[in-house]
Amino acid sequence: MYQPGDELRYVDWKIVGRNDRLYVKQFEEETNLRAMVVCDASRSMAWTGAPDTVLPKLAYAQRLIAALSLVLLRQRDATGLITFDDDVRSVLPPRARLSHWRQLIGTLAALEAGRGTAAEPALQRVVGQLRRRGLVVFVSDLLLDRPITMKALRFLRHRGHQVLVLHVMDPAEVTLAGPAEARFEDPETRAAVVLRPRDWAGAYRDVVRSVVGEWRLGCRRHGIAYHRVTTDTPYGMVLREALAPSSRAV
Amino acid sequence: MISFLHPWVLLGLSTAAIPLLVHLLARREPPTVIFPAVRYLVTTTEQHQRRLKLQHWLLLLVRTLLLLALVLAAAGPTIPRSGVTGHSPGALVLVVDNSPSSGLVVDGIVRLTALREAARQALARATPDDRLWLITADGIPRRGDRRTLEGELASLAPSPRRLDLGGAIGLAGEVLAAERRPGEIMVLSDLQASAVSPAEVTAPLVLGRPDDPPPRNVGIGRLETGTQPWPSDGGRITILAVGDSGITVPVDARLGARPARQALVRVGGGATITLSGAPSGWWPLSATLPPDELRVDDGRVGVVRIAPLARVDWEAGERFITAAAEVLEANHRLVRGTDVTIGRLAPGLSIVLPPADPAAVGAQNRALAARGIGWSYGEIDIEPGATDSGAIIRPVRVMRRYRLQARGSGRTGVLATVKRQPWLVRSGDVLLLGSRLDPEWTDLPVSAGFMPFMDVLLNRLARGELALIDAAPGDPVALPDLVTAVRQNDREWRVEGGGSFRPADLGIYYLLAGADTVGAIAVNVDSRESLLARATDAQLRKLWPGARVVDLGQAGAAAFSSAARGDLRGPLLWMALLLGLAELALASLVRRQRS
Numbered sequence A: 001m002y003q004p005g006d007e008l009r010y011v012d013w014k015i016v017g018r019n020d021r022l023y024v025k026q027f028e029e030e031t032n033l034r035a036m037v038v039c040d041a042s043r044s045m046a047w048t049g050a051p052d053t054v055l056p057k058l059a060y061a062q063r064l065i066a067a068l069s070l071v072l073l074r075q076r077d078a079t080g081l082i083t084f085d086d087d088v089r090s091v092l093p094p095r096a097r098l099s100h101w102r103q104l105i106g107t108l109a110a111l112e113a114g115r116g117t118a119a120e121p122a123l124q125r126v127v128g129q130l131r132r133r134g135l136v137v138f139v140s141d142l143l144l145d146r147p148i149t150m151k152a153l154r155f156l157r158h159r160g161h162q163v164l165v166l167h168v169m170d171p172a173e174v175t176l177a178g179p180a181e182a183r184f185e186d187p188e189t190r191a192a193v194v195l196r197p198r199d200w201a202g203a204y205r206d207v208v209r210s211v212v213g214e215w216r217l218g219c220r221r222h223g224i225a226y227h228r229v230t231t232d233t234p235y236g237m238v239l240r241e242a243l244a245p246s247s248r249a250v
Numbered sequence B: 001m002i003s004f005l006h007p008w009v010l011l012g013l014s015t016a017a018i019p020l021l022v023h024l025l026a027r028r029e030p031p032t033v034i035f036p037a038v039r040y041l042v043t044t045t046e047q048h049q050r051r052l053k054l055q056h057w058l059l060l061l062v063r064t065l066l067l068l069a070l071v072l073a074a075a076g077p078t079i080p081r082s083g084v085t086g087h088s089p090g091a092l093v094l095v096v097d098n099s100p101s102s103g104l105v106v107d108g109i110v111r112l113t114a115l116r117e118a119a120r121q122a123l124a125r126a127t128p129d130d131r132l133w134l135i136t137a138d139g140i141p142r143r144g145d146r147r148t149l150e151g152e153l154a155s156l157a158p159s160p161r162r163l164d165l166g167g168a169i170g171l172a173g174e175v176l177a178a179e180r181r182p183g184e185i186m187v188l189s190d191l192q193a194s195a196v197s198p199a200e201v202t203a204p205l206v207l208g209r210p211d212d213p214p215p216r217n218v219g220i221g222r223l224e225t226g227t228q229p230w231p232s233d234g235g236r237i238t239i240l241a242v243g244d245s246g247i248t249v250p251v252d253a254r255l256g257a258r259p260a261r262q263a264l265v266r267v268g269g270g271a272t273i274t275l276s277g278a279p280s281g282w283w284p285l286s287a288t289l290p291p292d293e294l295r296v297d298d299g300r301v302g303v304v305r306i307a308p309l310a311r312v313d314w315e316a317g318e319r320f321i322t323a324a325a326e327v328l329e330a331n332h333r334l335v336r337g338t339d340v341t342i343g344r345l346a347p348g349l350s351i352v353l354p355p356a357d358p359a360a361v362g363a364q365n366r367a368l369a370a371r372g373i374g375w376s377y378g379e380i381d382i383e384p385g386a387t388d389s390g391a392i393i394r395p396v397r398v399m400r401r402y403r404l405q406a407r408g409s410g411r412t413g414v415l416a417t418v419k420r421q422p423w424l425v426r427s428g429d430v431l432l433l434g435s436r437l438d439p440e441w442t443d444l445p446v447s448a449g450f451m452p453f454m455d456v457l458l459n460r461l462a463r464g465e466l467a468l469i470d471a472a473p474g475d476p477v478a479l480p481d482l483v484t485a486v487r488q489n490d491r492e493w494r495v496e497g498g499g500s501f502r503p504a505d506l507g508i509y510y511l512l513a514g515a516d517t518v519g520a521i522a523v524n525v526d527s528r529e530s531l532l533a534r535a536t537d538a539q540l541r542k543l544w545p546g547a548r549v550v551d552l553g554q555a556g557a558a559a560f561s562s563a564a565r566g567d568l569r570g571p572l573l574w575m576a577l578l579l580g581l582a583e584l585a586l587a588s589l590v591r592r593q594r595s
Helices: A013-019 A057-074 A100-109 A119-129 A146-158 A197-221 A235-243 B007-025 B038-075 B111-124 B146-154 B165-177 B319-330 B358-371 B450-461 B537-543 B552-558 B569-594
Strands: A034-040 A078-084 A088-095 A135-140 A162-169 A182-185 A192-195 A225-230 B032-034 B077-080 B091-096 B131-135 B142-144 B183-188 B205-209 B218-224 B234-243 B248-255 B261-266 B270-276 B281-288 B299-306 B310-314 B334-336 B340-342 B349-352 B375-381 B401-406 B414-418 B421-427 B430-433 B467-471 B485-488 B491-494 B507-513 B516-523 B548-551 B565-567
Touching: A034 A057, A034 A088, A034 A119, A057 A078, A057 A100, A057 A135, A057 A162, A057 A235, A078 A100, A078 A119, A088 A100, A088 A119, A119 A135, A119 A146, A146 A162, A146 A197, A162 A197, A162 A235, A182 B038, A192 A197, A192 B038, A197 A225, A197 B038, A225 A235, B007 B038, B038 B077, B038 B569, B091 B111, B091 B165, B111 B146, B111 B183, B111 B552, B131 B146, B131 B165, B142 B146, B165 B183, B183 B552, B205 B552, B218 B281, B218 B299, B234 B248, B234 B261, B234 B281, B234 B299, B248 B270, B261 B270, B299 B467, B299 B507, B299 B516, B310 B319, B310 B450, B319 B334, B319 B450, B340 B450, B358 B375, B358 B430, B375 B421, B401 B421, B537 B548, B548 B552
Parallel strands: A034 A078, A034 A135, A135 A162, A162 A225, A182 B032, B091 B131, B091 B183, B183 B205, B205 B548, B310 B334, B310 B340, B340 B349, B349 B430, B467 B516
Antiparallel strands: A078 A088, A182 A192, B077 B565, B131 B142, B218 B234, B234 B270, B248 B261, B248 B281, B281 B299, B375 B401, B414 B421, B421 B430, B485 B491, B485 B507, B507 B516
């Protein structure tokens, strides 16, 4: 039924002629999806708690994005890539050709960890790359300014994009361990804390759980899909969860 | 006031610093770990820092208090329980010092009376369930009920025997060790500084001492009669005065019932008095001071043997014997004659040395046997040894000696030994020496003791006089082999030669060998009893840690104070248990938070 404010060009005049009722035409878009993957390449992403057994977060993210983009491209969805650290590092516009995957892989392969983290410029660049509604996949360890990042994500959502946040965490970031007493230093900011991991493991676990909860809640509140991914999780499992319709529809 | 049964355990209080030291030692420069999620750690520490710090300090405090409580409990703290009139059943050992100094008269009252009264007051606090013991100067612990011990106290008089208070406390500790109930030692004494000695205090110790200062006292410490026997023209004596003041006092000396000779003697010094001669025999000697508050040390006795000088015949070929005899002759200690022969077997009194030629030993033994002597020379022993300590001779080296063999079943008349084997023996009127008086055989001829030895050998031993002994009451005196009886005035004790005799009273005891008097024991008060200066409380507490020193008038009321004192060990152990549980709970809480 027509509601005040609906555009008059979408009124179905034929039905008006037949039964004198105002109906508005609705169209289902059947064009292919345009997706933009935003990858965090800050220094914190280059870290792993167990170099012999677990990939660094950035390496894990590279492989995950490669797999994801292949899936999207095979569906003939145009897929692009933006990488960033404390600034935008590279922008690969979305293309639907399968051969575009090679460029995408090449960009990912050349990606090295940068310095700090600033996601907002990268997320703003997405707007220029996705003129129509599309899918934004944000892959990051989320060790960044949450209010600013959330604001940027909300803006994308406001523009009608589906937004999927993949929160990449190393297992060693989930459970605090280490020597009897250690000076823990942030590789990006050089901020340091001296403490005994055994004393603080429980409280740290609570804080991590709380932080993840806040991200999840904040994303859900604005219709943003959120998945926490640890780097020891098989890629297939992550993709299945992340690309499930229920997940993207959040 | 808190007192401790084992105060040395308090050294363990230093262990309370262990948790703090562990905490400080653990604070070293930690290794750096690169960790991206530091912001989470910052958030964590901001949220929990105060609580965790509080828990850690609480844990430190609880562990420190736990150690303190355990150490204090091990030290056995007690506190007086005010208002407690009774006491739990306990054991009390009363040490009443009735040594000679307890005969001190102050303001007309004998010191022992005050000690007895304090002891009675202590006994008055006893209940029928208490075990009571009494130790006096005789060193015998007597157990009894209150009435029995009060009877003992009533008959207690100043003893001539000295009481070593450290020994008495040790003895009391041994008595209490057999008791299952809590024990206590109470010493009632004038606490002379000369009577205290270290002792292990194994039970609460209360010391009751007079509150008035001791008077200055003078006593005779020693009475020396010089070399004996005296010749018939008399001899000289030396009197040494001891005491707490430096005054000079007159002293009388009397030989038997003869008129006294007087001299002045200064405390700490001596006076020499020449006494005129007397007929041969054993003469009692006495020295007396003017009476003062302590009478028992104002007199001292001794014994003088007066006899004509030995008339000695010696072999001119014996170099060292000849030299010694000539010196003694020059000093009027012997004259030439034939009463005593030294060096060979003669018809009269003989001192026989082994022959220089071993081939002559057989003839020597046959001659001794023909004379009816019960000893003979045996195998030669060339293993070096030394004479054993004795009244006759100090230890000297003996390189060669003949073993002296007793004939028959008896082994009597041994005067000196080497390695516990006879070296100088007497049989009848013959003395046998195991070694020749030559430096190749023994160091004696070239030692400082040779002249006194020769004097004693010729003037006393050869005549059958064996010993002049000074002793204190109760001291064991080793009797010479030949002694068969000990006599004092009308009393006589049959004894076995070589055994031990304990004179109980002051005075002179004569040693008898059959009908002959062969020696004497002069029994006098221990000279340390004359020193009345009292040990200070600090000295007492240092000697006997944990001791409570109270005035004699309050000593009775202090009896059973340990039983009436609150033992803090129980509460401290409960506190330690609670602290242990608190530590367990707190540590578990911290562990839970860690996991």
